[in-house]
Amino acid sequence: MNQFQYVQPAKSKAAIDTVTKDQTAMFIAGGTNLLDLMKRGIVTPEKLVDINKLPLKKIQKENGAVRIGALALNGETAEDKLVLEKHPLLSQALNAGASAQLRNMATVGGNMLQRTRCPYFYDTALPCNKREPGTGCGALEGYNRMHAIFGHSEKCIAVHPSDMSVALAALDATVLVSGPKGDRKIPFADFHRLPGDTPHIETNLQKGELILAVDLPENPYTKNIHYLKIRDRASYAFALISVAAALDLDGSNIRSARLAMGGVAHKPWRLTEAENFLAGKPATETTFRQAADLAMRGAKAFEHNKFKLKLGPNAIVQALKNAAGVA
């Protein structure tokens, strides 16, 4: 690991100032991804600004929304009473991610900022436009089994690895940030970016901006929800494909639905068209299949991930069936 200076400010302002002014400074919270990347020489900050002394850990009600502090741990958030009562989909997604140990370390803010687990990004001997812009994408013609089927570009076909973020996308979260130019709110759909020509820029956070909290607005999705994660082993692996499904049912009819996918794009992939299609329809496998086919429109696979074109719609149908309690 490269050498770095370590500072632990007591106030958000000091933390923001330091990272804003020092090009090589980075925030550190749980460190579960950052230290991994530093050990491999992929990220080499010369200053780490430890934000753990900042009061950003609370999970509370705020104007009808549930506000989750950026430093709330993944494990405690998944088991938090308010989260379980109001947004059980988030709880399921969190528990599907990583291991118990990592969930005790990783924060909600940090989870959103996870870097891709694309092996070409992780191997410093191979080309990667995300790690070293301009060097090319090793995955495009390489072994791309884990890679994207939506929203990719010629520069990058990596996927976002977070489970939590898939649920946050489905639940219409808002990210509260504070930076050198003041505070602002970022709708979750605008938080992560597609790769385009700049895959090294993964979010719309500006230099020095610090995530303070995530707001989840009140919604009716407290009962008929399911987070389905499909991976190479039963637990503790990144998703090949995951689906966050939430239904508001009136008997056997769907009032409204929420759907998002993980493991398919550079950002959590919200399936708005399928959601709109489901509204007002009966909660049956036939409807779910139609919605899934709609959701998969425009998908484009590569040499080794063509299976995702079939696994994707099947996973959507299964997640919706589980959410609806349809056998």
Added chain:
Amino acid sequence: MAVEKDLPHTCSQGEKGQCPNEARRDFLKYSSILTAFAFMPNMAVKAADLKLEEKLVSAFEKVNVTLNINGKKRKLSIEPRTTLLDLLREQLNLTGTKKGCDYGQCGACTVHVDGQRVLSCLSLAAMQDGKKITTIEGLADGHELHPMQAAFIKHDGFQCGYCTPGQIMSAVACIREGHADSDDEIREYMSGNICRCGAYPNIVNAIKEVKNGGQKV
């Protein structure tokens, strides 16, 4: 590395089998000298570029922390990039905590920090100031084994034993968290600890016995 060919070897590569050990020693010697030379000028230029004389001072600055490790208070001065795992093993000689992958993928380095199981390989020691650390060495009560340690022995919960300290620390936490109510739940909440020998069924049995025995963990 083309330069290596020009080095005066005591035996050339063509004389394979005549004095292989000598040749290898020389190769190692020369190649490490070469590596040192290769790095030096480059590093010196880089050092000047980065004004390292100023930066080195701050980079080498140590962080003072007070940790409670297995019930003992320790005042330590540590380099910022030291992980909790390396602090335990290299500086405090608490080698019970194992370094498996060192990248947060195997769970061999699991310890308890303020009662919660975490991966010490992905924790900076400097960030643990004031915290209570429990390692496998701190689990037994004197010569009395912790019930989980005894259960692992009884149920043969290991073969090579390398993952065992991490497994046991995780197993204790699994029960304390209330996640040991069924075989499936145990498997799910123990999934962060990889065992290459495949002692998983016996580990599940050990955890179940401690859970059902109602002993204090």
